[in-house]
Amino acid sequence: MLIAIDQSGEVISLAQQPDEQMLGKIRASIYFCPACREPVILKAGAVKIPHFAHKQSHACKSFSEGESARHLKGKSDLYRWIRSTHEVKLEAYLPExxxxxxxxxxxxxxxxxxxxxxxxxxxxxxxxGYRQQHVFPFWIYGGPPIKKQGPFYGFSLFHRLFFHYSPSFGFWLLAYCPDQECFTLYSQLTPVYPSLYAAAVQNIPLCSLAYPPAFDAASPFQPFSLSDWFLRRERWLQQQIYFTKGLSGPFFHTVYQSKNHPSLLPLCIGLPVRFMTLIKSHPIEWQFYLWHDLLAYQENATAEEAAAVIKKRIEKGDVQLNQLPLCLSPELPEVMEEYLVIWRAAGAVNKEPCRTVCEQMERKTAFIRNFEEFIISRLIF
Ligand SMILES: [Zn+2]
Structure with missing residues (x-):
């Protein structure tokens, strides 16, 4: 922790990078934990920035011991960053x-x-908790660097908890690295495969950004082609078939039961659409259910009707949403509307299953030629 109180209850903060003289003074005095009132000691070593720790290890509900050097430094950096222009409290307690x-x-x-x-x-x-108190929750990721795979980035379920959403950036995550005193903004986050995302990435030094952060319009993410997308769609199917229990799962079960073959599904099933980040299941899964449960019978369904169908599948456990606690919008009907725009534009032949692999390849070539620009451009915020 970076704060403590003295015998008269005055708060002392270490976030202002105290010098040796100041540290000496602090060492000579007695300080207490603001939460449990037990004595704390100053720790100022080579690895971590100066901080307070409980004198005796005991269960303090409010301040856990063992904050990493990275967390202490990052917190103190961010405090000084905001303090230059705004009123900010370090480690403030919200009793409610x-x-x-x-x-x-x-x-x-x-x-x-x-x-x-x-x-x-x-x-x-x-x-x-913060929302209840009408306090805006702003989570900044400080963990290990986001791993890159080719032009894409790996975002785990944990990383996705940090996704914010704004209409001009799409889904975005802000990371801060205290070693380099630099933010990294990942915006336009668009999954190309479960856990693998296309993103526009900007590194912004702490000193060149004001609080609250106002980011410039992001450069578009590394675009991917629709033929790449189709390759990954096929790879996903193969992986489910060979490496997981996919075949016994509800998706393959429903595909076979409806006398379809997973590799010969209509080309309109399993397309990338704007806002699809909301749904954790692969697009081929939820778009198949949508077709199977609704669009095959009701060509002109509305976004609300489509959302109702997917909600039922979610309740059954056939479709999963991503956990995005920081994103209050967009919502399911918006994803469906995006999909229906593509559905309405695609020709009738693309809504029918293919009979042979050869036929599918021919249709795919035509589909890419006719719709690639339309579909990919709709993904960019
Ligand atoms: Zn304590």
Whole structure:
């Protein structure tokens, strides 16, 4: 922790990078934990920035011991960054919800700088707590670097908890690295495969960004081609068939039961659509259910009708949503509307299953020629 109180209850903060003289003074005095009132000691070593720790290890509900060097430094960096222009409290306690955000800006934004993995349930609970108090939850990712695979980035279920959404950037995640004192903004996050995302990436030094951060319009993400997409769609099917219990799962079961073959499904099933980040299941799964349960019989269904069908599949456990606690919008009907735009534009032949692999290849070539630009351009925010 970076704050403590003295015998008269005055708060002392270490976020302002105290010098040796100041540290000497602090060492000579007695300080206490603001939460449990037990004595704390100053720790100022080579690895971690100066911080307080409980004198005796005991269960303090409010301040857990063992904050990493990265978390301490990051929190202190962010504090100084915001303090130059805004009123900000370090490690302030919100008694109504028994939560202590890393930073509380003007009583209306809680900043959580999260370096270690946190169970999703706890992430959700804290986020909900802030919302109850009409405090905006702003989570900044501080964990290990996001891994790159070719032109794409791997975002795990944990990473996805940090996704925010804004109409001009699409889904985005902000990371901060205290070693380089630099933010990385990943925006336009668009899955190309489960856990693999196309993203527009910008590195922004702490010193060149003002609080609250206003980002420039992002450069478009590394675009991918529709033929690449179709290859990955086929690879996903193969992986399900060979490496998982996919065949016994509800998707393959329903595909075969309806006398279809997974590799010969209509080309309109399994397309990339704007807002699809909302849904964790592969597009081929939810778009198949949509076709099977609705569009095959009701060509002109509305987005609300489509959303109702998918909601039923979610309740059954056949389709899963991503857990995106920070995104209050977009919602399911918006994803469906996006899909229906493509559905309406695609020719009748693309809504029919193919009979042979040869026929499918021919149709695919024509489909890519006619719709690639239309589909990919709709993905960019
Ligand atoms: Zn304590």
């Amino acid at each position: 919800i028994a939560q202590r955000p890393d930073l509380l800006v003007e009583e209306k934004t809680a900043i959580e700088y999260q370096c270690s993995a946190l169970p999703a349930a706890l992430f959700l609970k804290r986020t909900e």
